[in-house]
Each structure stands twice: as structure tokens, then as C-alpha cells.
Amino acid sequence: MLFLIGTNTTEAHPVIGYKIRQAARRGAKLIVADPRRIELAEEADYWLRLRPGTDIPLLNGLMHIIIKEELYDKAFVAERTENFEALRETVEKYTPGYVSRLTGVPVEDLYAVARLYATTDKAMIFYTLGITEHVCGTNNVMSIANLAMLTGHIGRPGTGVNPLRGQNNVQGACDMGALPNVYPGYQRVTDPAVRAKFQEAWGVSLPAGVGLMIPEMFDKANAGEVKAMYILGENPVLTDPNSNHIRSGLARLEFLVVQELFLTETAEYADVVLPAASFAETDGTFTNTERRVQRVRKAIEPLPGRTNWQTIMALCAKMGYPMHYRSPEEIFAEMASLTPSYSGINYSRIEKEGIQWPCPTCDHPGTPYLHARSFTRGKGLFQAIDHIPPAEMPDREYPFLLSTGRVLSHYNVTTLYSAGIQSLWSEEHAEVNPDDAARLGVETGSKVKVASRRGKVVTRVQVTDRVPPGVIWMSFHYRETPTNVLTSHAVDPVSKTGEYKVCAVKIEKI
């Protein structure tokens, strides 16, 4: 059984979408929870069309039924988890009637899905940004974990909680320590022993305090405290929420370096732009959403004359810190020697087939699924979580709820430079429900102005019942329609992820 929540897999992760569809057609049960009638909703045994931002009530409501009907995995809960009583208390008030009112999902469907999920031997949950891009993103993720632990659907093949990572190497960038609080392999920068290890390996003294996360960087740039930035291969002006705040922060910097393939909106603010090499021009590795470390191979010479690792190395040398790698393979080897979860991986082992970390030693086969015998912290901890409504909901002045996401043919921004793909899908088509379209007097192809409290954009519309009445859905791929000037500035307090999925807007025909 497959339970998809907040993931439009066929568009964001097409090949995983194919596999889910194949599994459904072979007889696996499929449950889809999504406000939009996404493609897989049509294949689903149950499609729960919940209101945007009501994932926690839905999940709590399912757990309420599972506990009430004693369908949970008592042995698993007793042996492998803690804090069950707190969870039981919290979900107590999420009765089917209450949950149905909050989410819009019929009571019968809540019962059917709760029973089906709890009584199936193997059930997997998949989620993506539809879950994390909320003020309560971290809580959403923990709620999903609660549900999986409660029913023991974790730590065995064909079970578990599977976040589908958006960009190709999000997993790897996290693993490599491109995060303000950890070195490669999630080793804390605040741990003195870890710091000592890296100091010795790198031959320098290293900072002890946790650094800034992206939203804090731009807050401090706006406040004049962050003075210089180096941005490698990201375009926050187009992809981060509330792009006007990003723009003003970049404009205030004394010095900005952008290393990029194209002169992006972000690069326009740079003092120095360094041309980047693409994936086809370098050797290296990517780590996919299932933690599989796979080879990237150089097919052609770098168009700008050098690869990105050579550029960073040259800069370090000029700043008095020479590095001596002759190839990406040597960089990988150094990283692996300092990163326990990668230390059994090297280029020759992954020549034919990638390996899934953790892989601590060279004779270790890799780890296809986590949490087999214990969780990272020992016992799984249930987190009692209550509903947090989205930070900004529609009101009289801004009556529509705007939600954002990806479309199949585009991948953030790179695909905009593919001539073929551009020729088929070259502009934004905001999805509007037929009822709303009739009231606004628009039809497919009409142009409208969409405005929020933070900004406005012009877009064409597509009239479709994929979206429910009152909701408008847009992607963020197009520079002519920079959707993220509209999105909310609210962030999840823990992960600092922007609330891309929900904000209030008004629509005017033009």
C-alpha cells in the first residue's frame, strides 16, 4: 500500500511516479491526500481532497481512529517507541466529525483510510514539499512519522516514511555539510571532538558557533550586518519566498559573487560573476532521494574553461589556503575519510552501481532502508502535535488561497534554458477552478493580475477542476511571472522553510 501526502509525484518525480502507477495497477492500494486533483488521484483507491494547510488534523484524525479501534501495532509501540500516552491525549480531540469539518474530507473516507492503512502489512508513505513548505512543516513531518510508528510501518522493506527530495542533489548538499550547523555527515559544528577532527584534517582553527540559515542571511543582509555573499548555483530571487526581501538584501551587500551557468536574476546583483560548469562537464557524484551515491561523469570539456571545483580551489589558493586535489575522486576520498556514513564508499565501488549510505566500511553493502532495528535516537519518540493554521488565510480583501509547486516539464529554473522544453511550455498558466473563473469572467488563456500583501504578478490562467474552488495554483518556473513575489514571509520556526504552499491573494481580470 502506498500513501501519498502532499506530493504530486508524476510531475515532480516522474520516474518514481511511473513506479507508483505501475504498483497501483498491479494491485497495490493507493491513497492520495492532496487538495489538487493530481494525476495519481485518478488512480487512487481513496483521494482525500483536504483543504490546504490541514495535514495535521487529517493525520491526527487517522491516528484517533486507529487508536480508538485498537488497530495500532501494540508490540511495536511498546518495544520501539516512547511517549505514546502524550500522543493518545493529543489526538483524542480529533474526532472524525471535527476532522472532517476542518479538512473537508468525508467521515467515511477517514474511517476507510485509517483502517486500510493500519491493517495493511506493508505501507509506505511518500511526501514532498507539499508537506514541508508550511509554517508547520516540521510538525507535518513529525505527524507523518507518528502515523508510521503507531502502525509499525517502518524499518522493513516496503514500509517507511519516504521524503522525495526536490532538486537532484538536495540530499547530497545536506550530506556534504552545506548547512550552518553541521559538517559533512551531520556532525555538529558545536561538538568539540568533531571540530577538533576537522581542524586537524584541514589544518586550520574552525568557528565554534552555528552559522546563519538562508532567511537569517537575508534578514542580516537587509540589516547591513552581512556584507558579502558567495552564491554557487542558486537563484534565490526566483525560488525563495518573498523575493522582494531577497532583492533588497542582495542590493545592500557590499560585495556579491555569483557562480552560475546563466546570468540569473540573482546574478544581476553580483559584483563578480564566475561562469559555472554544468553536470556534463565535470566528474563527481550526486546522492539521490534514497541516499544512493551515484557517479556523474564528464562528457565534454567545461564550456567556461574550468570546472567549479577548480574555480573554488583557485580562489582558496589566492586567499592563502592552497588545496591540492588532482581530481574530484580525491575530494571525495578526503570527504569520505571524515564522514562515517560515507567512509565505505569510493569511486571504484560505485563505478557500475551506486551505493546507499550509511556505508561505514569498504565491505559494507550499503543500507537500503533506515531504522531497521532502532531509530537514530534509540527509541522512536512520539511527538504530540496540534493543528497550526497557515499563517495567512484568505479574507475579504484577499479572498483566494494561492498554492505553488512544480510542473512536469520544468525543474526549478534550468529547464528554462532548454530550447525544446521552452517551446512547449513557455509561460505560466495559473490553475483556477471553473466556478471562480465564471465569477471572475475569465477563461483559459485570459490574463489576470494576481496580488498579495507583498507584491503582484501577471499571468495567464487555465480553467480546470484540478483545483478546488477558492484555490489558485501556480508554479515558480518563469521569470516573466515570478510567483515568489507573492508568497508569504512566514517560515517554519525550526527548519526555516518558507510557507510556499499557502498564502492569500486577490485576482483581477485585465
Added chain:
Amino acid sequence: MDLVKLQIDGKEVEAPAGSTVLEAAEQAGIHIPRLCHDPELSPWGGCRLCVVEIEGMRNLPASCVTTAAPGMVVRTGTPAVIEARRTILELLLANHPLDCLTCEKTGDCKLAEYCYEYGVKESSFAGERHNYGIDDSNPFIVRDLNKCILCGKCVRACAEMTGKDNLDFAYRGFHARVTTFGDTSYLESDCVFCGNCVSVCPTGALMEKQMKGKARRWELKRVKTTCPFCGTGCNFDLCVKDGKIVGVASNPDSVVNGRALCIKGRFGWDFVYSDKRLKTPLIRRNGKFVPVSWEEALDLVAARLKEIREKYGPGSFAALSSARCTNEENYLLQKFVRAVMGTNNVDHCART
């Protein structure tokens, strides 16, 4: 696993129970020609090129849909078998444009390969030929139904790999063809342009438009790599000629995806050669970007970053690394931020 023992071309062969005769032969290193069979697709048994002789069976059965049974005695190359295969190939050729000199598929065409192997040159069945128009209305796939041999692999790929059910057989007899629902062009159909149908087509009926006129198949250097577009991490081959990428080809040895890809992975690579690619470093002077040498650009970056670090302290610097770049690039960037700039202010757009 249960094994069945049988004899193929005089060899004793053991194969897992449930294998087809074709699979059992393959295991013993005996290749049986096939046009409609594909290990990634459901069995179909339509082309009959894989016929063999099996003792005790009256007709020549198609080995790709015959289950291997204990004690079977199979012969894959008897005169009757060869004759049957030649007849099939001659019939196919009777209705096939013989433009192999300029056909894009030359060098990789199964029909041509088997005709060569069986010495089939011209067809003795001269007759009516199709004259379908070529569908190249979309940017990715060229469809030339005149070259279609009705093996149905594209129909199964679309249904079973992609799950789109966009293709099916239509019409009967001489007019039978594979087409989209409503017999439209690919562009007007429900096609999502994954190109999975192209990757299984044995002839030049379905071809990648991007590769048209760019290279002969045997000239291509294939470089296996990982897709740069989403977290699935599909593998494929970049096809390179004279130091330039000309296309993407499925690589069946990909653990994650097999031959299946999506539009981005298969057709999105041309961003690499976009005329908007930056090739030289740029420095802003008087509000305008001017091209400079690498030396000059890096000297300026190093000098300014040193200056700012000294004047305001390491905490005044922050860096964004990239969820699109390789692990090695990310590792180096965070090392630069920590070891050289002396701050932990490094993050990436994992949250976007």
C-alpha cells in the same frame, strides 16, 4: 528457486521454473532473434521472429511466449526455423522504405541487423506500400509510421513504463497502425514526451529529433551519468560526438530507472548549449558587466573577501551552496566557507 532442465541445441540447460524458452536459451548463451520481445515489457508474441523447433510440437512455437518445460528438446537454428524467419523478414521488408543510407537508425536498427544476418536483401513480395506523413510537429520525437513494423513495443512502453496509455493499435489489415488516441499527432495527444517509446523502438519509426543529422550511431561515445533534474537520480548515457553532446540514450543497466526517463532527463540536456551560457567571468564596472580573465576575476574576489573579513569579521560573510551541484563541489564550498572564511554561515536551498 525451482529449476527446469531442458536441452537447447544439444546443450543441457537449467533455467528457473517459469522462464520462457527464449530466456532459457539466453542463459545458455544462445541468442534467439526477436523484434517484439523486451525484458522490461510484458510478453506479446506478435512478430514470430523468435520461432524455434521443439520436439513433439507440431508448428514452430514463438520462444518468447513458450514456457520452458522439463525435458524439452529445443532447436533454434534448423532449416525450417531459418526459412520461417527469412519469410517473416521478407514480409516486413516488402513494406519498408529502403532508405538505410540516410535513415537515422542505421547502425542500431534491429530489422537491418536481422536482414543482414539472414541474407534478406530484397523482398519477393512486391506489393502496396504505405505512404504515411511524417509527424514531427513536436520538438522531441519524430514519428515515421512507414518504418513501423507493428511490434507494439511502444504501446507497451507507454502503458507499462510510463503508465500513460497514449498509444494503441488502430485499424485493421494493411491499414493497421500504432497511433495515439483519436489518431492525432503526438503534440495534440496526451503525450508527456518521456520518450520511453522511442527508447524501445527497434527501427527508425520513432526517433529523437534532437539527434537528427548529428551523428551515425557507431560514432557516438556514450558516457553514463546521473540526471541533473530531480531527486530520483535516474541514470542515462550522454551521447557525444567530436566533443559535443548530441543526445541522451537510455542505459538499461541503471538500477534506479532501467530505461525509463522523463522529458527533463531525456530531452532537457540542451540547456548545456544554451546561447545564454556564461563562458567568461564578468566584473561590474560603473554599473555594467564587463568580461575579464579568470585571473583578474579571482584576484578581485580574493582581495575583496579578505578585506571584508578583516574589516567586519568572518560573521559578515555568508555563502549559498547548491542542491544542483555535485557532492564534491558542495564539500569544497563548505570547506572554503569554514576553513578559509572562518564562519559556519553556509546553507543551500534544500528548503526550496
